[in-house]
Each structure stands twice: as structure tokens, then as C-alpha cells.
Amino acid sequence: MKGWMGKSRIFFLLxxxxxxxxxxxxENLSALKPEGYGAETSMDLIILTAVIxxxxxAVVLLVYTxxxxxxxxxxxxxxxxxKQVEGNKTLETIWTIIPIVLLLIIxxxxxxxxxxxxxKSQAEEHLNVEVTGNQYWWHFNYEGKKIQTSxxxxxxxxxxxxxxxxxxxVIHSFWVPSISGKMDVNPTNVNTxxxxxxxxxxxxGKCAELCGPxxxxxxxxxxxxxxxxxxxxxxxxxNVDPKAKPGSTVAxxxxxxxxxxxxxxxxxxxxxxxxxxxxxxxxxxxxxIAGVLEPTKENLVKWIMDPESIKEGNKMTGKYPDxxxxxxxxxxxxxxxxxxxxxxxxxxxxxxx
Amino acid sequence: MSTAVxxxxxxxxxxxxxxxxxxxxxxxxxxxxxxxxxxxxxxxEALVIRIQLMQPQxxxxxxxxxxxxxxxxxxxxxxxxxxPLILGLMNAAVPLQIGARDVAxxxxxxxxxxxxxxxxxxxxxxxxxxxxxxxxxxxxxPLSTTSPxxxxxxxxxxxxxxxxxxxxxxxxFLVTIINMRAPGMTYMRMPLFxxxxxxxxxxxxxxxxxxxxxxxxxxxDRMFGSAFFDVSLGGNEIIWEHLFWIFGHPEVYILILxxxxxxxxxxxxxxxxxxxxxxxxxxATMLIAFLGFMVWAHHMFTVxxxxxxxxxxxxxxxxxxxxxxxKIFNWLATMWGGQIKINSAxxxxxxxxxxxxxxxxxxxxxASVVAxxxxxxxxxxxxxxxxxIVGGTIFGIFAGLHYWWPKMFGRILNEKLGYLxxxxxxxxxxxxxxxxxxxxxxxxxRRYWVYLEGSGLDTGNLISSIGAFFMAFGVIVFxxxxxxxxxxxxxxxxxxxxxxxxxxxxxxxxxxxNFKQVPLVRGLDPLWxxxxxxxxxxxxxxxxxxxxMPNGSFLPFLMSLGLFIAGFGFIYHMxxxxxxxxxxxxxxxxLGCMLTRSLKDDLGHHIPKEELEREAD
Numbered sequence: 001m002k003g004w005m006g007k008s009r010i011f012f013l014l015x016x017x018x019x020x021x022x023x024x025x026x027e028n029l030s031a032l033k034p035e036g037y038g039a040e041t042s043m044d045l046i047i048l049t050a051v052i053x054x055x056x057x058a059v060v061l062l063v064y065t066x067x068x069x070x071x072x073x074x075x076x077x078x079x080x081x082x083k084q085v086e087g088n089k090t091l092e093t094i095w096t097i098i099p100i101v102l103l104l105i106i107x108x109x110x111x112x113x114x115x116x117x118x119x120k121s122q123a124e125e126h127l128n129v130e131v132t133g134n135q136y137w138w139h140f141n142y143e144g145k146k147i148q149t150s151x152x153x154x155x156x157x158x159x160x161x162x163x164x165x166x167x168x169x170v171i172h173s174f175w176v177p178s179i180s181g182k183m184d185v186n187p188t189n190v191n192t193x194x195x196x197x198x199x200x201x202x203x204x205g206k207c208a209e210l211c212g213p214x215x216x217x218x219x220x221x222x223x224x225x226x227x228x229x230x231x232x233x234x235x236x237x238x239n240v241d242p243k244a245k246p247g248s249t250v251a252x253x254x255x256x257x258x259x260x261x262x263x264x265x266x267x268x269x270x271x272x273x274x275x276x277x278x279x280x281x282x283x284x285x286x287x288x289i290a291g292v293l294e295p296t297k298e299n300l301v302k303w304i305m306d307p308e309s310i311k312e313g314n315k316m317t318g319k320y321p322d323x324x325x326x327x328x329x330x331x332x333x334x335x336x337x338x339x340x341x342x343x344x345x346x347x348x349x350x351x352x353x
Numbered sequence: 354m355s356t357a358v359x360x361x362x363x364x365x366x367x368x369x370x371x372x373x374x375x376x377x378x379x380x381x382x383x384x385x386x387x388x389x390x391x392x393x394x395x396x397x398e399a400l401v402i403r404i405q406l407m408q409p410q411x412x413x414x415x416x417x418x419x420x421x422x423x424x425x426x427x428x429x430x431x432x433x434x435x436x437p438l439i440l441g442l443m444n445a446a447v448p449l450q451i452g453a454r455d456v457a458x459x460x461x462x463x464x465x466x467x468x469x470x471x472x473x474x475x476x477x478x479x480x481x482x483x484x485x486x487x488x489x490x491x492x493x494x495p496l497s498t499t500s501p502x503x504x505x506x507x508x509x510x511x512x513x514x515x516x517x518x519x520x521x522x523x524x525x526f527l528v529t530i531i532n533m534r535a536p537g538m539t540y541m542r543m544p545l546f547x548x549x550x551x552x553x554x555x556x557x558x559x560x561x562x563x564x565x566x567x568x569x570x571x572x573x574d575r576m577f578g579s580a581f582f583d584v585s586l587g588g589n590e591i592i593w594e595h596l597f598w599i600f601g602h603p604e605v606y607i608l609i610l611x612x613x614x615x616x617x618x619x620x621x622x623x624x625x626x627x628x629x630x631x632x633x634x635x636x637a638t639m640l641i642a643f644l645g646f647m648v649w650a651h652h653m654f655t656v657x658x659x660x661x662x663x664x665x666x667x668x669x670x671x672x673x674x675x676x677x678x679x680k681i682f683n684w685l686a687t688m689w690g691g692q693i694k695i696n697s698a699x700x701x702x703x704x705x706x707x708x709x710x711x712x713x714x715x716x717x718x719x720a721s722v723v724a725x726x727x728x729x730x731x732x733x734x735x736x737x738x739x740x741x742i743v744g745g746t747i748f749g750i751f752a753g754l755h756y757w758w759p760k761m762f763g764r765i766l767n768e769k770l771g772y773l774x775x776x777x778x779x780x781x782x783x784x785x786x787x788x789x790x791x792x793x794x795x796x797x798x799r800r801y802w803v804y805l806e807g808s809g810l811d812t813g814n815l816i817s818s819i820g821a822f823f824m825a826f827g828v829i830v831f832x833x834x835x836x837x838x839x840x841x842x843x844x845x846x847x848x849x850x851x852x853x854x855x856x857x858x859x860x861x862x863x864x865x866x867n868f869k870q871v872p873l874v875r876g877l878d879p880l881w882x883x884x885x886x887x888x889x890x891x892x893x894x895x896x897x898x899x900x901x902m903p904n905g906s907f908l909p910f911l912m913s914l915g916l917f918i919a920g921f922g923f924i925y926h927m928x929x930x931x932x933x934x935x936x937x938x939x940x941x942x943x944l945g946c947m948l949t950r951s952l953k954d955d956l957g958h959h960i961p962k963e964e965l966e967r968e969a970d
Contacts, residue, residue, distance in 0.1 A: 024791075024794075024795065025791075025794070025795025025796060025809045025810075026795070026796065026807070026808055026809035026810075029795070029796040029808060029809070030794065030795045030796050030809070031727040031794045031795070031796065032791075032794050032795065038723075038726070039727070041723055042723050042724050042726055042727045043727075045721045045723050045724040046718070046721075046724045046727065046794075049717060049718040049721050049724060050718065053714035053715075053717060053718060054714075056678075056710075056714060057707075057710055057711065057714055060681060060682075060685070060706070060707070060710050061707060061710075063682075063685045063689075064685060064706055064707065067685055067688045067689055067693070068693070068703070071624070071688055071689060071690060071691050071692065071693050072693045072695060073692045073693055073694050073695075077692070079692065080692060081625060081885070082624070082625050082626050082690055082691045082692055083626075083690060084626060084627040085626065085627065085629060085686075085690065086627065086629075086630075086631070087629055087630035087631070087632070087633065087683075088629075088630075088686070091682075091686065092630050092633055092679065092682075092683070095678060095679060095682040096675060096678075096679055099674060099675050099678045100675055103671045103672070103674060103675070103717070106671065106717065106721055107667070107668050107671055110664070110667055110720075110721040110722055110723065110724075111664045111667070111668070111722075113722070113723040114660045114663050114664050114667070114722045114723055115660045115664070117660075117723055117726075118659065118660035118663075169495070169499075170493075170495050170496040170499065171493055171495070171496065171590065173655060173729075173730060175730075175798065177727065177794075177796045178796075180726070181655075181723065181725075181726020181727045181729075182655050182726055182727075182729060182730070183655050183657060183726070184655045184656050184657060186590065186591065186656070186657065187495060187584040187590060188584050188589050188590055188591055189591075189657065191657035204796065206796065206798050207798070208655075208729070208730040208731065208798040209493070209730060210420070210488070210489045210493070210496065210800045211496060212420075212496065213415075213416035213417040213419075213420055213487075213802070214416055214802075215420075215800060215801070215802070216416070216798075216800075216801035216802040216803050216804070217416075217802075217803070219805070292805060312415060312416040312417055313416070313417065
């Protein structure tokens with residue numbers, strides 16, 4: 001008995017320690033630190049169910065411990081034949097009824113929350129964004145605003161934003177743990193969900209449905225900024241001139257190379273219905289390159305020259321002629337200066353606690 | 354087959370015996386061998402996964418290979434390890450527990466095993482033939498329909514063949530339990546393991562056809578140009594999810610219910626008490642099985658089925674917690690007031706209670722739809738289903754193996770090594786999976802090849818990986834124990850545990866006809882009844898007479914081999930014309946064997962009364 005309890009206590013303590021070390025996860029990524037409407041609703045239910053279940057566990061463990069302490073055959077105990085009990089109607093009724101009551105306590109708020117989060121009646125009064133999942137990147141089309149972006153989704157803080165989601169290839173799942181639970185992005189139908197961030201910030205998004213080799217690299221961000229900042233961002237994005245001449249000569253050469261190497265066949269700069277590949281209008285402001293790399297010029301050159309080594313199975317590999325390192329550098333220079341708006345992820349971070 | 358006899362016979366003779374056997378006890382050995390082999394493979398795949406996730410942005414394996422690993426780990430463990438090991442236990446114990454001389458259809462029993470084995474082999478051939486399936490064990494379309502190479506083709510063909518074997522096995526046990534019970538063994542006198550095997554067989558009968566249909570549709574899409582799951586041609590990929598989970602959720606209960614039966618028998622035997630609330634236990638099992646068919650969409654809460662469907666499936670799911678709770682409390686009440694003897698087998702059963710309770714608790718948590726929007730497809734769910742499948746199924750298989758090993762092989766597994774296995778595996782298990790609940794909520798989706806540096810997931814993953822090695826160590830000790838016991842193990846008496854049920858009323862290991870005279874059953878726990886109220890041994894229900902036994906046959910092996918060959922034909926017929934030779938050749942072989950079986954009468958043989966009398970002397 002001592003060995004049993006002793007050992008299980010040790011690993012329990014170890015797990016607790018590990019938890020303390022890790023905290024509750026990273027700010028803006030962890031579902032345990034909810035910063036949005038959906039995530040808070042989920043968190044309430046997580047806590048409610050966890051508390052009730054821990055109570056059940058405590059009862060089971062208590063009976064279990066008593067059984068093991070009192071009724072275990074110890075060394076030197078004389079063998080005897082225990083009384084053969086068939087059952088006990090009262091006891092059996094009790095442990096049927098109590099769980100039913102506990103489950104009802106969980107079921108009612110669950111159903112209420114399910115209908116609450118599925119409510120689409122106010123969708124027309126709010127910002128609607130068409131979300132397209134692709135192997136392995138996200139396309140965002142602000143409905144009625146002629147703005148297309150990818151990877152970074154700007155939203156106004158404190159406002160419901162309705163996402164109408166569909167996939168262009170396989171099933172993906174849209175998940176921003178600290179703002180809201182996930183919803184699948186299917187090829188068959190449009191799934192609608194809303195997100196609402198309580199605080200400004202840059203929130204981490206993940207694809208949560210296995211979608212191929214680079215499933216784990218299909219990261220994106222939701223950037224919540226104030227309503228004024230958002231309005232300004234919309235204004236800036238709507239007034240982008242894709243034909244504008246880049247400042248430096250290197251970037252200008254890059255622009256020429258970008259066009260010569262057929263990049264425009266898939267990528268768009270400026271508002272465009274094209275969504276074969278990520279829209280690069282505000283590429284210079286992106287939080288990451290390809291969703292996972294730090295936004296430096298070296299990383300971009302690396303990506304342009306050999307995307308396969310970074311994201312296995314991506315759809316860019318082999319779609320354009322080989323470019324030299326020098327050429328890639330020039331293209332990178334051009335892309336990195338595509339910063340049409342003064343509103344950047346920095347604006348969300350500054351105000352974040 | 355006693356050890357003395359084995360030593361006298363050549364290796365070739367033993368091999369031929371096993372290839373042609375229709376004896377349920379030898380088929381149990383085969384299932385345990387096959388299941389054990391694939392359990393090792395699936396375990397190695399799990400270790401590769403845990404090594405890859407040991408540190409952030411690790412590159413131990415490539416992204417593509419990682420997906421193959423996680424797919425094969427899941428597929429192997431569910432279909433090729435857990436299922437056959439369970440069927441192995443069922444074969445070893447059920448006919449003995451009901452006082453039968455064999456199963457109803459011995460030939461089909463053998464066919465079921467060989468279909469499973471060849472299905473498993475064909476699936477694993479993929480490793481050497483251009484890559485294993487990589488769309489997850491759930492093989493969601495269109496990822497599975499568009500996956501390049503032949504990986505998913507191997508998945509489709511392999512599972513189709515192995516699944517046919519399981520379906521045959523399930524039907525066989527249904528018929529056996531309905532028809533072959535000894536005189537006096539009424540339904541409400543059957544041991545819980547027999548009951549749960551019976552209910553599991555019903556689940557297999559109704560659940561596997563959904564998988565069969567799903568796999569056929571997937572096969573047509575991939576190999577014959579249909580478009581059931583292709584949206585651009587008017588198909589719908591969500592249909593696959595429904596078909597898969599209409600099979601997949603009952604499958605979870607197929608995996609756990611037989612082990613509930615094992616635990617019931619163990620608690621009762623080692624506490625020396627009759628099972629508390631026997632009737633409630635039987636009906637709770639039925640209720641779990643029944644509800645198990647109405648909850649499949651809780652695997653699909655995030656698919657977008659709408660709030661009405663989600664709510665209904667959530668409540669149905671929560672309802673399953675009630676009969677499961679009844680079982681947990683009845684087990685505790687069985688031990689209450691008893692004299693609990695703890696040994697390796699009982700340790701696994703005792704370890705199961707807290708572990709499975711945690712799995713059940715998180716089960717209720719994931720049933721709460723909106724909370725599930727966070728858990729779904731994260732490591733929280735990975736932790737949850739490993740708590741129920743490892744904590745329930747695998748613990749139960751270990752418990753059952755330790756319990757029935759003396760009956761199967763005539764030797765008792767070494768206790769010290771048994772304790773070492775249990776403690777390393779148990780501690781390793783909780784180290785590996787407990788922390789994963791939190792990893793999931795901290796933002797780690799499942800099936801992730803890497804997690805990025807600075808995501809706050811490093812420590813948890815490291816602990817998890819360390820735990821996996823503890824588990825691996827425990828399993829290695831167990832396999833060492835098998836070898837050690839075979840060489841030096843303590844010889845078992847017929848009834849080493851002071852048993853209560855019929856399997857302990859015959860020799861260890863039993864003669865191939867199980868019972869010289871079929872016993873008369875006078876109550877629940879028939880052997881216990883005789884021990885306390887009778888003369889200590891079973892009263893025969895028939896006079897000593899000739900025993901009619903089935904003949905061995907090589908046909909099941911050949912039939913399965915035919916399908917195996919035809920499987921390669923199906924997979925490669927799109928690329929090469931010669932594959933049609935395999936396709937038609939393999940199918941001809943199968944049909945030829947079936948024709949032979951149909952036209953050639955095989956009436957079995959009789960063991961004459963005189964021989965049985967001689968043996969008694």
C-alpha cells in the first residue's frame with residue numbers, strides 16, 4: 001500500500017511541478033488564458049466540468065483507497081471466505097441517480113453555450129471575412145471592402161467578426177486558442193463562426209486538422225487593433241497602388257524580377273480576386289514569412305530559393321524558374337518594402353498588457 | 354499441446370500444426386503472437402513520434418515520414434494490436450468459460466485469424482513499397498483520396514482484409530455463445546467476460562459493415578475513378594467522416610467492453626466475492642453498447658453540423674457516463690468486504706480503476722460541445738483516448754494475459770518481473786499522457802510534426818517523451834518474462850487462483866477437446882458453487898463417450914493468401930498490366946479454395962471412448 005501511494009504521489013508532484021514551470025502556456029496562444037468571447041465561453045465550461053469531474057474522481061479515489069487499505073489480504077492474515085453479496089438496490093440506485101444529476105448540471109449550460117456560439121442572426125451588422133484554407137496558408141477576403149490578405153487577419157477589438165470559411169483543397173481547421181475554439185474548414189460547405197477579441201494583441205492561430213506534411217507549419221495570426229486603427233488600416237489597404245515604384249533601385253530590380261519570373265501568375269499585389277497563392281499586398285508588415293519564419297531578408301531569400309526545405313509539400317515548389325541567390329535577394333528587397341499601412345502588428349502589441 | 358509433446362516434435366511439424374489448426378486454443382496463441390508482433394511495431398512508431406517531439410523544431414524524421422508514423426501507429430495499434438489481442442483472449446477463455454469443446458465454426462475461426470494476419474502484413478508492406486499511408490488512422494477525405502503514392506491504397510486493402518477477419522470472428526463468437534453453452538449455463542449465469550465478449554460481437558456485427566462500406570467507397574475513389582468524396586465532381590467528403598465514425602465510435606467500445614469483462618472476473622476472483630450487482634453489470638454493458646451507436650458525431654463537433662445536432666450528440670454522449678459509473682462503483686463494491694489478493698494480474702486491474710476514471714472524466718469534459726471546440730484535435734484528446742484505450746484496453750490485456758497465462762501455457766508468469774512491468778509501464782504511462790491534457794489546452798494540436806520554439810510547450814513534451822521510454826522498458830520486461838517463464842517458469846496447477854468459473858475446472862493447459870465430459874452448471878460462478886456447496890469438482894452432464902472434433906485445414910491460410918495476392922493486384926493495376934495477373938490469380942485461388950471447401954465433405958473425427966479412458970489412468 002505504501003509503495004502504491006508513494007509512487008503515485010511522486011509522479012503527481014512531478015506533473016504539477018512541470019505545470020508550474022510551464023505556467024499555463026504562452027500568452028496569446030494558450031486556451032487557458034482566454035482573451036476572446038468564444039474562448040471565455042469554452043473556459044467557463046472547462047472549469048465547470050473539470051470541477052464536477054474532480055469531485056467524482058475524489059469520491060472514487062476515496063472508496064478505492066478504503067477498499068485497498070481495509071480489505072487487502074496482508075501478510076499473516078488468515079484466509080477466509082467473504083460473505084457473497086449479490087448486490088444492494090439502494091446503493092445501486094444512488095450511484096445511478098447522482099451521476100444523472102451531475103450530468104444535467106453540465107448538459108444545460110453546454111446546450112445554451114452551443115446555441116449562443118452558433119447564432120448567426122447578427123452577421124449582417126458586423127464585419128464579414130471570407131476565409132479560405134489552403135495547403136498550407138490562409139486567405140482572408142474582407143467582404144465588400146475589396147481587401148485581400150493572407151496569414152495576418154486584422155480585426156477591430158471588441159467587435160464580433162464573422163468568418164465564412166471554406167477550403168480550396170483538403171479539410172483544415174481554424175483555431176485561435178486564446179480567442180475562440182476551432183471550426184473545421186471544409187471543401188464542401190461554408191462554415192460560419194464569429195470571433196471577438198477582448199484585448200488588443202497579436203494572437204496565434206493554428207490549423208487543427210491534419211492537412212498534409214506541413215500541417216504543423218500552417219500558422220497564422222489574428223491581429224486585434226482598436227476600431228480607429230482598423231479603419232485606418234482598411235483605408236490604407238484600399239488605397240494601395242500596386243504599380244507604385246519602389247524607393248530603392250535594388251527593390252525596383254526586384255520588382256522586375258518578380259514579374260519576369262512569373263510570380264504574378266499566382267501571387268497578387270493589391271486587391272485581386274486571385275487566391276491561388278498568398279496575396280502579398282502588405283507582405284512587409286507580416287509577422288512571419290510562410291507562417292513560421294522570422295521576417296528577415298535572409299529567411300525570405302532562403303524561402304524563395306528552396307521552399308520545399310522549409311514547408312514539405314507546399315504548392316510553390318517547382319512553379320517558377322530557378323533564381324540565383326542575388327536575384328532572390330532583390331526580390332526579397334522588393335517584397336519586404338511592401339508596407340502600405342502605418343498600422344502594423346506593433347500597434348496591437350503596444351496597447352497589449 | 355503440452356510442453357513435453359512439443360519438444361518431441363520437429364519445428365516443421367509444429368509450424369504445420371499451427372498453419373492448419375482449427376483449435377480455438379491454438380488460434381488464441383496465433384492471435385496473441387500476431388497481435389504482439391504488431392504491438393511492438395506500433396510501439397516503435399510511437400517512440401519515433403515521441404523522439405521527434407522531444408524538443409521544439411526537431412528534425413529526427415521528415416514531415417512526410419512523421420505523418421506516416423502517426424498514421425501507422427494509430428492504425429496498427431487499433432486494428433492490428435488491440436483487436437487481435439482481444440480476440441486472442443476471447444479465443445483462449447470464452448469456449449472454456451461456457452464449457453464448450455470448441456467454437457461453433459472452427460474453420461471460420463482459423464479463417465478470421467489468417468485474414469487479420471495477411472491484412473496486417475499487406476498494410477505493413479507499404480513501408481518497403483514507396484511509403485506507408487499518411488492521412489491519419491481516420492483517413493479523412495480528401496486528404497486520403499488525394500494522398501500521392503500507394504500508401505493509402507495499402508491502408509484501404511489491408512484494413513478491408515483484416516476487417517473481414519474481425520467480422521468473421523465476431524459472428525463466430527455470437528453463434529458460439531448462443532449455441533454451445535454447457536447444460537445449465539443460462540444467459541444470466543455466464544461469466545462477465547463471456548457476456549462482454551457476446552455484446553462486443555454484436556457491436557462488431559453492426560459496426561464493421563460501416564467501415565467496410567466506407568473503405569469500398571474510398572477504394573473506388575482512389576482506384577476506379579469514382580467521386581464519392583470529391584467535391585468538384587459533386588461528392589461530399591463529410592460522408593466519409595460519418596461512415597468512419599459510425600464504425601469508429603462503436604469500435605471504441607469493441608476495444609473496451611471485453612476488458613471490462615476481464616476486470617469483472619478478476620475483481621471477483623481475487624477478492625473471493627461474487628460480482629456485486631451482476632444483473633446491473635450485464636445491463637450496463639448492454640446500455641453502453643446501445644448508446645455507443647448514437648454518439649458518433651461527438652467526433653465531429655467542429656465539422657459544422659449545427660447546434661441542434663451538436664446538442665443531441667453531446668447529451669447522448671454524457672449519458673454513457675451513467676452505466677460506466679455504475680460499473681466502476683460495482684467493481685469497488687465487489688472488492689468491499691472481500692479478501693483482496695494482490696498479484697501481477699490484479700495490479701493491472703487495480704491500476705485500471707483510477708486511470709480509466711480519469712479517462713472517463715475527460716470523456717465527459719470533451720462531450721461538452723463548446724469546451725470541445727478547444728479540446729478537439731489537440732493533445733487533450735490524445736491524452737483522453739490514451740487514458741481509455743491504454744488505461745482500459747492495454748491494462749486489461751495485460752491483466753488477462755497474467756490471469757489466463759497458466760491456463761493457456763501451463764506456466765505462471767514470473768511475479769517479480771510482472772511487478773516490474775506494471776510499475777514501469779504505469780508510471781511511464783501517466784508521465785507520458787497526463788501532461789498532454791495541458792499541452793493540448795496550451796495550444797498544441799495533435800498530429801503536429803513540430804512545435805515552434807518559444808511556444809511554451811518544451812517542458813511538457815520532454816516529460817511526455819521520457820515517460821514513453823518507461824513504457825517501452827516495461828513492455829521489454831514483459832517480453833523477457835514470457836521467454837523466462839517458458840524456460841524456467843513455475844508449472845501451473847489446474848486452478849492456480851482459486852477460480853470461480855469453468856475454465857479453472859479443466860487441465861492447464863486443457864486437452865484439445867477441453868472437457869472430457871461436458872460439465873453441469875448449477876449456478877453463477879459454477880466452479881465456486883461446487884467448491885462451497887458440492888464436492889469441489891464439476892459434476893459431468895453426460896456419460897463418458899466418443900468426442901466429435903473438427904479436422905484441421907490448410908484452406909483458411911490459402912484463402913487469405915489468395916486475398917493477399919489479389920490485394921497487390923488491386924493496388925498496382927492502375928500502374929502495371931501484370932498486376933491483373935495477381936488480381937485474377939489471387940481471386941481464383943480464393944474462389945478455388947472456397948469451392949474445395951464447399952464440395953469436399955469434412956465431417957471431422959471422433960476420439961474414441963477407449964482412448965479417453967486410457968488417458969484417465
